[in-house]
Amino acid sequence: MRQPLTSIKIPELGLVVLCGASGSGKSTFARRHFGETEVVSSDQCRALVSDDETDQSVTPAAFELLHTIVDKRLELGRLTVVDATNVKPEDRKSLVELARRNDVLATAVVFDLPLALCLEHNGERRDRQTPEHAIRRQHATLRRTAKRLRKEGFTRVYTVGSASELDSVEIVRTKLWNDRRDDAGPFDIIGDVHGCHAELVELLGELGYDTSAEPIAHPEGRKAVFLGDLVDRGPAVTEVLDVAMSMVAAGTALCILGNHENKLRRALAGRNVQVSHGLAESLAQLEARDPEFSEQVAGFIDSLVSHYVLDGGRLVVAHAGLPERYHGRSSRRVRTLALYGDTDGETDEFGLPVRYEWASDYRGDAAVVYGHTPVPAPGWINNTICLDTGAVFGGELTALRWPERELVSVAAAREHYAPIRPAASDAPRHSTRHLSLDDVLGKHHVDTGLAGRVTIDAERSSAALEVMSRFATDPRWLVYLPPTMAPAAASKREDFLEHPDEAFSLFRKAGVNDLICQEKHMGSRAVLIVARNADAAQSRFGIANDDAGVIVTRTGRPFFGEPGAARVLLDRLRTAAEAAGTWDQLGTDWLVVDAEMLPWSAKSAGLVQDLYAAAGAAGANVLGAASHLLSGARGRGIELDALAERTRKRAEHVEHYVDAYRRYCWEVEGAEGVELAPFQLLAAEGEVLARRPHSWHLEQIDAWISASSDGLRRTDRRSVDLDSDVSVAQATDWWLSMTEAGGEGMVVKPASSIVRTGGNLVLPGVKCRGRSYLRLIYGPEYLEPANLERLRGRSLGRKASLARREFALGIEALDRFVANEHLSRIHECVFGVLALESEPVDPRL
Missing domain, CATH: 3.30.470.30 (DNA ligase/mRNA capping enzyme)
Structure with a gap:
């Protein structure tokens, strides 16, 4: 017997598709439970394109608009509810595709109310009514196809089957499993362990954890984060699992899924997997334990998610890293990228996949911490860092303290497993991506921590581009420009x-x-x-x-x-x-x-000579000649005392003027005298x-x-x-x-x-x-x-405003550079300072 529906759980980010015949109460339900901007209605889209929401002749155009709005909302990470009949699989297919394209979950809410009730509601409408035959067809089609909804790609399906349920059901908005933004740590993020139990315990000790406790915990409440690949290759896989599983269960650690755990889980489930890359070691060590432990391991692996978004969105952890557009999303593609990275199908000379260097193009605000591909030493690249330093291959086991961004490493006791290929070369500490004109052209905004959003006008952008492109130094050096004062x-x-x-x-x-x-x-x-x-x-x-x-x-x-x-x-x-x-x-x-x-003259010798010295010389010559003429005229008895005194004072002013700039000038030769x-x-x-x-x-x-x-x-x-x-x-x-x-x-x-x-x-x-x-x-x-x-x-108002904005941009540029963000993110701020300098402000200020 079907249990009455009391609540519908909706992910905070996702697509909700309302499915039901006309008169089933979808629109009323949507207005009651969702915000006005969250609901995209087919009737509303008809009205937008034709001024008449009942005009069926514009249905193709209306649905084209509906799909565009849904796509943009999901791209921007907004919950989106589609209010249309959606009774045919072909109508729902395009919506599921939009959810997949934007890596969000799709939820279907089916309004399977009795046909008589739908007809009754339709008859009560005063604005418009749907023909009875159309409602009967919609009702029958939905009942025939609703059982396929999960196969169509909907993650959750809820059915409202009565008027009482329609009136009493509540919407519960839930966070995705990977959304832990409320958890601010502090964290100690640990790279690939691969069965290196002794090194793990030593590292936890170095990080300040009480390794004698059961489970291991930090006295100050810090939390460990395991980046996956706890298993395979190493000599103590089960001991590592004991530590990680007990810490996660006690809340003193988090763990994400690694590709090696994923493969181990499939092997434990009896799937046909290739026993390679250290899997044999894990299976053998698990075999030595009782079967219940293997079941616990399988359940533990099943509970792991592909990545976490932590600390208010400032930190993302994923085993193989994750480009910005996938942060906080949930789909098979996100899971695959987080576990394995992006590949182009090619393999290297060792038969291993060639992976796309996503970190070189990363431009996100969140720091991404990952492992998966061993490096000789960790290094920040565009606000991302790899912590897999090859402990199982005789390297080090490395952790990152967050938010301190401090690295802590312990050396491996020995080489536990021979690597198939050498570790990747030292990671570059700088961005390798070229700057793009699209980042700075036209009117745009720069968000700063000190002054909020700073607007850069298109005209100012063009002026700055002229200077930056023709005269500036190598942009990789240019991490800061000073503000006006x-x-x-x-x-x-x-x-x-x-x-x-x-x-x-x-x-x-x-x-x-x-x-x-x-x-x-x-x-x-x-x-x-x-x-x-x-x-x-x-x-x-x-x-x-x-x-x-x-x-x-x-x-x-x-x-x-x-x-x-x-x-x-x-x-x-x-x-x-x-x-x-x-x-x-x-x-x-x-x-x-x-x-x-x-x-001053070291940089401005031309200015001093052409402007200040010229003005001083001209003033001295003119006023000297004037004083001479006035002196002669007064000698002839002409009353010019007032004019002579004024001329004397003006000559004195010029003399002080010349003295003023001469104090700041002296001869230099190269750096000599500077x-x-x-x-x-x-x-x-x-x-x-x-x-x-x-x-x-x-x-x-x-x-x-x-x-x-x-x-x-x-x-x-x-x-x-x-x-x-x-x-x-x-x-x-x-x-x-x-x-x-x-x-x-x-x-x-x-x-x-x-x-x-x-x-x-x-x-x-x-x-x-x-x-x-x-x-x-x-x-x-x-x-x-x-x-x-x-x-x-x-x-002084405009000058003071300019000083504040330029100062905020300068500090923001330094913040981003120190955080190893993408060069384009730094230059967004540097360019902004240069652009603001072209604002019309009295240069004498």
Whole structure:
């Protein structure tokens, strides 16, 4: 006797097909249990294409639209419910194909209500009615074909057989077995064990697990994740299974299915499988145990899924890896890819499948951790990492701590099984995929962790593309571009356009009281990407470069026209970092460093000569001649005292103007005479250092200068507590003294580097420039009262917005690079900074 239907379990991601004759209550059911946008109705599609949902003549076009909407929704990972009669197998076939194409499960809900009830409901409709003969035909067709639904490809089939069930049944939305996004770990992900029990226990001990406990557990609640291939080849398969099965049962571990478990399960079920690649060892060791253990192993393997999505979607584990479009999906194709990887049908000289290098094209946000194919050493490729380091072949057994991204390995006791082919060559630490114009052309958006979604207009994209394609350095080096910086608001003080008062006030209003004021060097902004040696440059950036690094401008161009100067300066920085122990302290073989290159004329000699020197010379000559003529005229008794005084003051302004730019210019030859003033270590292996407090950066750089001062300039600074009037006054006096002596000014920053208040990013810094330096920006006579009053009306809103967005993009680029994401993901941010630079903002700001 059929049990009454009380609930229908629907996967959160999947296709639901409602099947029933007209009048069976499908549409009412859909409105009651699903969101309006989740339901795709054939009647609605008829209305969309013809303005009349009863127009049967447009049915082909309506269903073409319906299939397109269903396809797009499933592609985007949205639950989709199809409200149509769907009584014929040929109507359902196309929907099942859409589910398969998008790797989701298909659920059928059959409305098998009595014919009389369907006719009654149809008769009660006021908007439209279906002919009675059509309902009778639909009802009979459904009853004849409903028994085939599982064979057609529906994973679940539910039948609503009465009016009471229709009114009382509830929808229960369930997670897929692979959806463990709510589980944030922390995890210790372990590569292919292959029966290496002693190595497994040693590794768990190194990871901090209590290996004397039964089952093994971590005292701090960490959870092990086995990447599959626990079995075959090794000497202690059953002991490994004992450990894994007991930990999984106790909730101290997760395990996914490997291809070797899959084959073992088929062998235990009596299937005809080839006993090769170590399966014989597993079968022999299982044979030595009691039959109940083999049954437990078979049940354990049956419970394993192809992959897990963990930690809010930030982590995916799959035995052979998994491209992004299949994360969280469920189909035979997903299972096959997760177990074996993608193959093209070819085999290598050892008779083993040639697998597609999916990781080289991976561009997803989630880190994918996998095993399956042994590598000599694990290495991140585009935010993916292989942990199979061939323990059973005499290599190592490796684990990855998550979210720390730390690797822990133990050496194999010996070679337990001779490999068929040598381990794959060292995995590259960089993307091998070319960049695509489609990633940056037109209007697009970049999602950042600090400022949300940043919009890049099409016009700005075109401008950036011109610079990037024609002038920029090798894109593999280009992992960061520095942001613009907004100045302090206009000062209310007489004879000042900018003053620390306004900079301090800005941060006080934002609730940031601990600040650091850094000397602003008058030079040219430079970003240095420096590797410890050529091998490190090749490994991390994929570039065979004798310089083992590059120096770029704010727009990503090589800083020097000839390579020799860059090589000398990179060597200086490399040597200083070595002498100060920075490489070992940070555990890195590369650094990204933000700096100023001095003198200003080293990069801008042409600008100085053609603009500033020309203006100074012209002003001095004209005003000198004018003063001479006025002096002669006054000697003849003409009253020109006021004009003469004004001309004298203008000449004095020009003299100060010339003095201002000359302070920042001196002769250089290549790297000779060039000084480097680094002020921030942006990133190193495993960490975006830009998140550390500014004082840490300056202390590190002080250590470099103490260890090797050749060509490096210190950045002076003052810490400020806005709650202390003394602290504020001391910083202000320091700024006044420095700028009156010819210094450019200072940059005022939150001491803790990155600050968000009320969900918004606080400006990472504002520049406060001295009176003398500002002559170069606003002209020799900007301090004249009328000019100064006019300049106080300058608008800073757009500049401040630009500074926030560019800063967020820069940090996002570093985050993605440190996480070993695909190069295109990094360049999405770098390109965005360059594009925003073409926004119409007063360049004097």
